Amino acid sequence: MIGTDLRRLPPFELLRALERQLRGGPSDHGRPAGSAPAAWTGLAFRLRDQRLLVPGDEIREVTARPRLTRVPGARDWLLGVANVRGSALPVTDLGALLDGGPAGEAREQRLLVLQQDGPPAAFVVDDVIGYRRFVPEDQRPSITAPPAFQPWRLGAFHRDGQDWLVLSLKRLARSDLFIRAGR
Numbered sequence: 001m002i003g004t005d006l007r008r009l010p011p012f013e014l015l016r017a018l019e020r021q022l023r024g025g026p027s028d029h030g031r032p033a034g035s036a037p038a039a040w041t042g043l044a045f046r047l048r049d050q051r052l053l054v055p056g057d058e059i060r061e062v063t064a065r066p067r068l069t070r071v072p073g074a075r076d077w078l079l080g081v082a083n084v085r086g087s088a089l090p091v092t093d094l095g096a097l098l099d100g101g102p103a104g105e106a107r108e109q110r111l112l113v114l115q116q117d118g119p120p121a122a123f124v125v126d127d128v129i130g131y132r133r134f135v136p137e138d139q140r141p142s143i144t145a146p147p148a149f150q151p152w153r154l155g156a157f158h159r160d161g162q163d164w165l166v167l168s169l170k171r172l173a174r175s176d177l178f179i180r181a182g183r
Contacts, residue, residue: 012136015155015166016040040157042166044129045112048100050146052125053132053157053166060115062128065105066091071181076102078181079124084113087120090181094123094169097178099148114173121173134159151175 042053043062068080068091077096081088091111096102103109108127114120134157143156143163152175154166172178 010136011141011155012040012139015139039133039135041131041133042164043112044132044164045110045125046127046129047095047098047125048103050100050149051129051162051164053164054112054169055154055166056131058115058168058170060113063111063113065109065111065124074181082111082122084111084122089113089120089122091122091124092178092181094125097172098152099146112169114169116170116173118174121169121178123169132164134164 041056043056043059044051044053046052063084066082066084068082070080071078071090074080077093079091079093082091083089093103094100094112103124103126106126109124110128111122111124112128113122138157138159140156140158140163143158143165145153145156145165149165149167152167152169152172154168156166157164
């Protein structure tokens, strides 16, 4: 992406370029002229009344909400630490972290475990819908995000009467907000 002015890219291409940048992968600006961009795939989930997406390669696994051990002195959104496949993972209530208020426990809740090189992280969401594919025509840069989502927003799509915001949980997990989980 060196030498590329991101402001000149069409919105869908900008989303794909930002996603590749977060992953540390190469850009595909060198694809043959006239070739159509590939569809974008993300993991869809529900958080309170929002339908959200996260790039599919940001999630290592989805699992049921495990039993948690509270961490003394932690912020309310840090629910605790869980043993997931032999690894101790800090578990965050994503809705509470993003100003949506605390979630009660429900059977539909799932844990999104991040795939990342940095510190481990997992987020509780209200429900996982599954993987969704979007084409460039589905992209809607005009869809607004709540202010608390804005720093983590990668883009937005609209399909079948539904708006879908794309968030980067990796970016969130590397932020000062997330790292400062103590009071």
